[in-house]
Amino acid sequence: MSLKSAKSIWDYLKAECEGHERIRGIQVLNLIRDFEMQKVKETKTIKDYSERLVNIANRVRLLGSVFYESCIVEKMLVIVPEIFEATITTLENTKDLSKITFVELLNALKAQEQLRVMREGNSEEALFSKPQDEGKNKKKKEQEEW
Numbered sequence: 001m002s003l004k005s006a007k008s009i010w011d012y013l014k015a016e017c018e019g020h021e022r023i024r025g026i027q028v029l030n031l032i033r034d035f036e037m038q039k040v041k042e043t044k045t046i047k048d049y050s051e052r053l054v055n056i057a058n059r060v061r062l063l064g065s066v067f068y069e070s071c072i073v074e075k076m077l078v079i080v081p082e083i084f085e086a087t088i089t090t091l092e093n094t095k096d097l098s099k100i101t102f103v104e105l106l107n108a109l110k111a112q113e114q115l116r117v118m119r120e121g122n123s124e125e126a127l128f129s130k131p132q133d134e135g136k137n138k139k140k141k142e143q144e145e146w
Contacts, residue, residue: 028065031056035071040079046109050076050102069102076105087112 003009035056040049053072060067077088077097087108091097095104
């Protein structure tokens with residue numbers, strides 16, 4: 001309230017919102033530590049995990065630090081669950097992993113994840129359809145016997 005000019009008010013708000021250089025540095029270090037500690041839980045999807053990593057990377061960039069896409073790619077390659085080993089191996093054999101983009105990696109992992117979900121869905125349907133058929137056949141046999 002004591003500030004008179006718009007410039008002085010702007011400078012004050014900018015300093016308060018952005019924080020001092022030292023505080024921003026600490027925030028960046030905390031975000032990078034958080035990035036490094038991220039792990040994939042078996043119940044989470046690739047989309048959820050990648051969104052968490054990208055969110056942290058964007059917050060680091062907003063604080064004025066450089067955060068390369070290759071760091072996100074490396075993290076994804078190292079941390080993904082074993083069920084994605086085939087996809088990672090295929091990428092290693094067909095592409096230069098140092099040049100692969102985050103979008104390429106994400107698309108490959110999502111494709112395998114969707115395929116796995118579809119297969120699991122079909123196997124459940126197959127398991128449930130068999131007992132239902134047996135139950136119908138059993139009822140028919142019982143009716144024929146009467």
